[in-house]
Amino acid sequence: MIDFTMVAQIFWTGTATSSYYVLFTIAFALVLKVVGLWNFAQAGFMGIAFYAMFFAFNVLHIPVWAGLAFGFAFTIFFTGLVEVLCLRTLRKRRSSSLTFFIFTLILSEFIAYLLMLFFGTEPVTLFPSILSPVRIVADIAVSDWDLVALSSTGALSLALWVFLRFHREGQFLTAVADNGPLAELYGISAKRAYLVAMTIASVFVCAGMYLFGTRAGVIPTTPLELMLFAVIATLLGGIGRIFSAALAAIVIGLVQSFSILVIASAWQNLVLYGFLFFTILVFPRGFRLPGLRRVRGADLAPKPTAESA
Amino acid sequence: MQYVYSLLVLIGIYVTLSASFNLIIGNGGLISIAHPIFFALGAYTAALLGIHFNVPVLVSIVAGMLVALGSSFALSLPSLRISGDYLLIISIGFQLGFLQVIKNIDFTGGAGGLGNIPSVLSGETRDIVFASGSLLMALGVVLLIRWIVRSPYGRAITAMRDDELAFVTLGRNAMKIKLVIFALGSGFAGLAGGVYAYYFLYLSPDQFEILQSATILTMVVVGGMGSTLGPVVGGVLLLALPQAITFLQLPPNVMGPLQGVIYTLLVLIFLFVRPQGLISAARRQT
Numbered sequence: 001m002i003d004f005t006m007v008a009q010i011f012w013t014g015t016a017t018s019s020y021y022v023l024f025t026i027a028f029a030l031v032l033k034v035v036g037l038w039n040f041a042q043a044g045f046m047g048i049a050f051y052a053m054f055f056a057f058n059v060l061h062i063p064v065w066a067g068l069a070f071g072f073a074f075t076i077f078f079t080g081l082v083e084v085l086c087l088r089t090l091r092k093r094r095s096s097s098l099t100f101f102i103f104t105l106i107l108s109e110f111i112a113y114l115l116m117l118f119f120g121t122e123p124v125t126l127f128p129s130i131l132s133p134v135r136i137v138a139d140i141a142v143s144d145w146d147l148v149a150l151s152s153t154g155a156l157s158l159a160l161w162v163f164l165r166f167h168r169e170g171q172f173l174t175a176v177a178d179n180g181p182l183a184e185l186y187g188i189s190a191k192r193a194y195l196v197a198m199t200i201a202s203v204f205v206c207a208g209m210y211l212f213g214t215r216a217g218v219i220p221t222t223p224l225e226l227m228l229f230a231v232i233a234t235l236l237g238g239i240g241r242i243f244s245a246a247l248a249a250i251v252i253g254l255v256q257s258f259s260i261l262v263i264a265s266a267w268q269n270l271v272l273y274g275f276l277f278f279t280i281l282v283f284p285r286g287f288r289l290p291g292l293r294r295v296r297g298a299d300l301a302p303k304p305t306a307e308s309a
Numbered sequence: 310m311q312y313v314y315s316l317l318v319l320i321g322i323y324v325t326l327s328a329s330f331n332l333i334i335g336n337g338g339l340i341s342i343a344h345p346i347f348f349a350l351g352a353y354t355a356a357l358l359g360i361h362f363n364v365p366v367l368v369s370i371v372a373g374m375l376v377a378l379g380s381s382f383a384l385s386l387p388s389l390r391i392s393g394d395y396l397l398i399i400s401i402g403f404q405l406g407f408l409q410v411i412k413n414i415d416f417t418g419g420a421g422g423l424g425n426i427p428s429v430l431s432g433e434t435r436d437i438v439f440a441s442g443s444l445l446m447a448l449g450v451v452l453l454i455r456w457i458v459r460s461p462y463g464r465a466i467t468a469m470r471d472d473e474l475a476f477v478t479l480g481r482n483a484m485k486i487k488l489v490i491f492a493l494g495s496g497f498a499g500l501a502g503g504v505y506a507y508y509f510l511y512l513s514p515d516q517f518e519i520l521q522s523a524t525i526l527t528m529v530v531v532g533g534m535g536s537t538l539g540p541v542v543g544g545v546l547l548l549a550l551p552q553a554i555t556f557l558q559l560p561p562n563v564m565g566p567l568q569g570v571i572y573t574l575l576v577l578i579f580l581f582v583r584p585q586g587l588i589s590a591a592r593r594q595t
Binding site: 038086089090095097098099101102103105106107109110112113114116117120121221224225228231232235266267269270272273274276277280281 | 388
């Protein structure tokens with residue numbers, strides 16, 4: 001028997017759960033837009049972020065803020081290292097897209113195996129208890145976790161939008177995404193833009209893994225499945241449209257949550273793979289609402305000044 | 310002695326897998342990681358036909374190959390219709406999705422695995438037959454791929470991989486070639502799967518996870534992508550390497566990840582130090 005309260009509860013919980021999917025999707029879509037890289041290494045970065053925080057909280061026993069800072073710093077450092085030492089080398093060699101694909105995917109797997117060696121294959125959460133205090137609002141159970149997840153995801157997304165829209169460095173990212181060689185002619189460093197994009201992505205990845213790790217158990221191969229979600233949402237949202245991809249992540253998350261009404265939970269993941277086929281078959285260029293014009297990156301790119309010209 | 314025979318069977322199977330994967334990724338330039346799922350399809354089809362319908366072994370193995378070959382279209386048709394890049398993404402979903410199905414239905418034994426596969430022959434004869442059969446299969450597949458690659462059709466494959474736009478402009482059908490390469494490679498993986506099922510008599514979904522993708526990719530990259538002999542060398546080398554680790558007698562929960570670390574680290578090292586692999590494709594062609 002399905003009633004309104006049940007539907008509303010699934011909607012609320014589904015929206016809250018999709019928060020970390022949104023963060024992973026934004027990270028993936030941003031790197032794809034700016035760097036032009038299908039960054040499958042993101043799964044590895046997600047693993048590093050989670051286990052760095054796990055180590056901080058459960059081995060070092062440091063306060064939450066310090067553990068978070070440790071996780072963010074470690075992930076950003078590692079991501080930067082990969083960008084500077086590996087991806088730049090491959091770009092310098094003009095490596096094929098096949099090489100980039102192999103590198104990013106295998107790096108992810110390498111990290112997963114290393115994490116298995118150090119932390120085992122048993123599911124672990126960031127804190128011993130993942131129970132969160134719950135209050136009832138209009139017959140709907142609202143947990144503290146839901147509020148933290150939604151507010152932090154909203155704040156981070158808004159901050160990114162403001163950064164890309166109004167900050168000079170953010171506008172550089174858009175310029176490089178639109179036309180790298182032309183942007184470089186105007187004095188914008190593509191290398192720097194790539195590094196900034198990867199750094200921002202690692203912040204989103206780390207925040208997402210914190211939310212996920214305080215809600216569910218993680219094994220070293222979990223990030224790969226989580227990343228697949230981000231890939232599907234990026235495709236559905238349309239390559240190059242970061243916030244449309246984030247919206248797509250919420251839609252897919254909600255569909256997955258509502259699927260519990262019609263299919264057994266063991267088959268719930270299949271909804272995701274169904275979405276993948278559906279997206280590639282029906283919306284290979286992403287879903288667009290008719291009449292909506294995308295703000296072109298060129299409009300956001302900094303206008304050439306007398307000095308740069 | 311049985312240990313040596315098992316190793317020979319595995320060498321035959323993995324050389325078949327790496328050579329067929331090389332046809333797809335090295336010769337065809339098609340990026341997919343779902344090769345293990347076609348290996349699984351062949352293995353499960355052959356095993357289920359043997360268990361439930363008492364189909365003769367050779368017929369079951371051929372049926373497994375055909376199922377893998379046919380299923381490849383479900384993956385390649387929707388993705389290649391749009392762009393080659395989509396093949397990679399859809400292949401990840403295809404592999405994980407199919408494994409999810411295998412794990413959740415009783416017919417395939419579920420997550421616990423599929424046993425009771427009828428054993429053909431017994432004793433040392435069984436080992437000798439399977440070892441020689443497996444090596445012959447590998448030899449046949451490698452020679453067939455070599456013949457394809459060196460034929461006019463193979464030159465068309467290379468031309469398509471190197472410059473698809475020019476290839477299409479000349480009036481050739483790139484899509485058709487991609488579908489054929491992908492189907493052939495997947496069919497060979499299915500064939501190897503059938504042999505695997507009837508030799509080891511037990512199948513588990515875990516054997517066809519992403520680790521397998523990494524293993525096969527490592528064999529191709531380390532051996533030399535695009536060269537016929539490369540995956541053979543890569544396959545033999547990377548099967549021999551873990552045998553050295555087994556002598557360390559590490560617990561299984563360390564062995565598995567350690568093998569994974571070695572495989573993936575090798576790929577990363579080769580990507581930067583010797584991207585052409587042990588056997589360069591260009592050198593072979595001269």
